[in-house]
Amino acid sequence: MNVLKNLVGILDKVQKPSRYIGNEYNAIYKKKANVRLCLVFPDLYDIGMSHFGLHILYDIVNSSDFASCERSYLPWIDMQGLMKENSTPLYSYESYRPLREFDVVGFTLQYEMSYTNVLRALRLSNIPLHNADRSDSDPIIIAGGPCTVNLNPMKRFIDAFLVGDGEEAILEMLDAVRSGTREEKLRKLSTIRGVYVPGFSNKVSRRIVTKMGKAPLAQLVPYTNVVHDRAVVEILRGCTHGCRFCQAGMVYRPVRERSAKEIYDIVSNVVQRTGYEEISLLSLSSADHSQINEIVSLLKNLDDTSVSIPSTRVDAFSVKLANAVSSVRKSGITLAPEAGSQRLRNVINKGINEREIFDALEHARKFGWKRVKLYFMLGLPTETDEDVIEIGEMLKRVKKMGFESVSATLGVFVPKPHTPFQFAEQIKPEEAWRRYKLISWAKRFAKIHFTDPRKALIEGVLSRGSEDTCKVIEMAEERDLVFADWGEMFRPDEWFEVFEECGIKVEEVMSAKTLEYEFPWDFINVGIYKEYLWAEYERALNGILTSDCRESCTKCGVCMNFGVRNVLKGKGKIVPMPN
């Protein structure tokens, strides 16, 4: 079946029809393949097309000799309604075939608030929501992405999870489902390293690629103005700073860098094949690349192409770096001190002091940036009212430096699984509102944006949930709580009703825990010892810093457990394996 004919009548009636047409430059439609995979980003196309992980897998699978990969995204509400009216199922953007006709449908779980979107995508595809209800004629539903480090809330809906890097495992997974009954396929999948199959597996260890693989060069070029409308080169994966709140910093270890020369070759090739006018250097912290100076000077040779560095540290070097690559108007610079007081920055192991922050800001002002945006978190472990007030003091000082405009975003800290702060509690919305009020006086100096603490709480419950949370996801989707991350679609009261009806004790899930506590995600081995996380938590409570593991091994367990190591390209450095 091909749904293209149905689409013609529908597309005239929706907002931004270009997000539903596919046919992008560099899209690949392989007509013949033994195994057909459709990767779904469970959110709007405008968001999903900006996700680089999907592009990596698309390239790998389509380069294989036995499998094909197509894509799909969750249509916006207007399109969903019209598709239902016209009996048009969710379809792929390459062959316009319904998802149900694929051998494998893969979801990427990038953020917890998209869980209900996964169920909506299955519903629009007429695929049974529960893995237990699927038969041999249904596709195998797989999922990957950072949220799989606690896969429990999606356990009843997904047939096989991949925890960790997908570059190698995806082909092994597709090979495993070439033939056999559904049960045989699932059994084979459960033997692959990094794969967890509910009902077949008891535990799982994160899959890691030891070095950066081939980069996608012929990147898809969307027509729609997507969130990150630019070419991408992943310059390094992993981060060694060890910020204690940061899940990505823990679960993407170790660091694996590409060399400056390789990055330059990739960028030149990608620009030529896509026609993009901007390229983004993707990483968790670009300034940490051991050859970053070399990379920047090489990339300056590119004609008519600007370079953006989205993730940088808060220090003068990073600001100088941003200045060096910046060919655009210096309208705004964003820095994330995370906490207002030095005491609290030490608690979270942010590794920067006040002098460094103001040095960075001074450089930004000197280089011509007129607007500065700062990110902070509220409710970090041990936070006192004085710490919160210090955020306001910092904003006052920044404004006095002479910036035209200062803005600050304050979010509520969520204790994520597999971080040292997984043992910490999350503050309740009413407490968050009280703390917000403590700095309302600083509105004279900065525009302060408070993110909704109820959203943080829902995110917390979904990220820390056990298998019982599956009921929540299902009921929430039935009540149309989809696109939950979108302001206009966010209905917090209904979420809390669902929690209550499903018997989820929010306070208990979000309360402080001890080392002995058995987390629902303890069976997922991301490589870091639980004892290490606990020790880090205790160091946090005592305000003790832990060094960057490039300087000396912190014995977190990743290198020892998985036989890997940080791969740094500068000066041919490879950090030795710890004893």
Added chain:
Amino acid sequence: MSENKKYLFHYKRYGLLRYLSHLETMRMIERVLKRTGVRFEQTQGFHQRMKLSFGQALPTGIIDLSGLFVVSSVRPIGKEFIDLVNSVSPKGFEISNFEEVPKDFKLSRVLNGYEFKMLFIVTPPLDMLETALKVNNIWIVKLYIPFNSSVPKNGEFGQFLTLRSKALFSEVQVDQSIGSR
């Protein structure tokens, strides 16, 4: 001495690409041109973009058989450029020809308007019926729309398809036609 040359390009945009907005079409064309590897003049300022000017914007959903844009290349380009540009274009976009124009050429000065065709599978409104042509079971209504006047939206009169079929020029300030297909 500068070798910059200014060109008027004629393009077709059809199939699924009829669902692109004007801005999306502009961005797509800029990227198609960049993929050719030929250097075109950029705008000045902080955020450099390709210097392109277009004919009248179209609402989404309309097939465009008479799209126009003007661009200056850093060096002269020859007729082989058509094959090059079409080889790096997505399905549904095609450059049909291009011609060199004087440096002071402005589309707004030479473009009188466009011819549109509306296709009906039901009887068109009465005031259009007189001029409508019936081919098999399809009614075709032609409309002349002066430059910068309001354009019929897809489905506005009950038509199932709308095409911008022809660009009508007052005088053609063309130095020399270079290539066509």
